[in-house]
Amino acid sequence: MSAIFKREFISYFTSPVGYAVLAAFTFFSGIFMWVYCMYPGTSNMSGVFQSMFFIVLFVIPLITMRLFAEDKKQKTDQALLTAPVGIPSIVTAKYLSALAMTGLCLSAFIIEGITLSFMSHPDWSVIIGNVFGMALLGSSFIAIGLFISSLTESVIVAGIVSFAVNVLISLLDTVASTIPADFIKDMFSSLSFQSRYSHFALGLFSLSDVLYFVTLTFFFLFLTDRVIERRRWA
């Protein structure tokens, strides 16, 4: 498992993908940092985290699109599936490599926090809480992206579909607000990533939000495992 994790993680940096993702992430977090903290002169990073939601949503499919689709296309899945490694280990290794890449992106916030601490006294508990929340959000997006990547041979299709699905799930509450039935509205808005995530961005830590993202991650990783297992029987 560690061999696959290492290979996948390193491969982000043997292609331009890893650098592009890191660049996009730091670039936008820098801009939001300027707009929400530096310019108005506050150490409250809530606005930054709130706005970064859409950047994460856009960046994660870039991180996950390759993971299974490319293997299938290059037939390297034959090497993985005929090695003495179980499918759950393969899925977990790939998931962790994408999570590590996301973690690397999130470290930008720590650097920004340190920058702020030279000028004022940022609330570190809020920053750490937010980074944690964003990692959870990222983790769910990764699991979804991994699942979609396992369904296709085309990296581009995996990327675009993951992006579309992410947008859809995130905007469920916006969609829900147009539905007249109350219980559907409640259900949709409690499933929406954005409303769940915005609790973190506001500095609210709730166990149900954490459980929501963790469950979703496990659910999609499980589905990925099933898809690959099923392909052996097709």
Next chain:
Amino acid sequence: MIKVKNLSKSYVKNKALDDVSFSLSEGEILGFLGPNGAGKSTTMNIITGYISSDSGTVEIDGIDILEDPSAAKKKIGYLPEQPPLYNDMTVQKYLEFMFKLKKVKLPMKEHIDKICETVKISSVQERIIKNLSKGYRQRVGLAQALLGDPPVLILDEPTVGLDPEQIIEIRKLIRDLGKKHTVILSSHVLSEVQAVCDKIVIINNGKISAEGMTSDMTHTGSSTQRLELIVEGRRQNIISILTKVDGVTDVTDQGECEKGCYEFAVDSSRDVRRLIFRAIAKTDYSILSMKPVEVSLEDTYLSIISGKAEEVKNNVSDI
């Protein structure tokens, strides 16, 4: 070493494998022959655990691939039709990755170096796989299969894309490997199978059409024996004499080769050389040449593939 029993596999529309069984003991090299789409790769993919069969069992050294996949897979080195190479890695890094993936318990550096020497890729060890030629890619694929010295090697068309010199090298390598390993290799190059393998399985439309030792297949693979004959004399008379010889099934006139001499191809169900000699000697005609034509694997193969399967199969199973 390898026991394959009653494998069947269907894809959405067609039956890819239908009740395929064969077995192989340690140190044997089995050649898998068949036209494109016959089911060679499917069988290999099932043996290596890449895909699952609908029914039937595969045992590697007594371990069922479905019951204990990890233990079974550890015993197999697999080179698929398209080598599973990561294009963005160097050969060295790729082999290190595969070494760890296969959980090999040997000293890594020496083991990889040794294998690179065996398949002659030491000179490209530091190059990125993307930039390698087809021949080198094939060899890196082979190196990957050899990692960990697995007792069973499964090679799907190992010489495809290589130049003639490399083909000879790889064949020699496979023969050497066959001394210590049990090897299954597939090919549609007949001479290759004939040169390398101890045992042959011919598969067509997902079914085994013939199975036997290479030597049996090449010498008596067909039920008929053929003689090429040049006789001096009157054409029609010779034909009628020849057809009357006991055992002769068919006489084909192949035309006049020299003035007054005619060439015939005589098919028979058994050895009729002496009978023909005596029959001709009774007349005043003379035999100028009589040559038994050895049935090659190619003839066996073609007759099987073109539908004379039953006839040959019966014959081979008699052996």
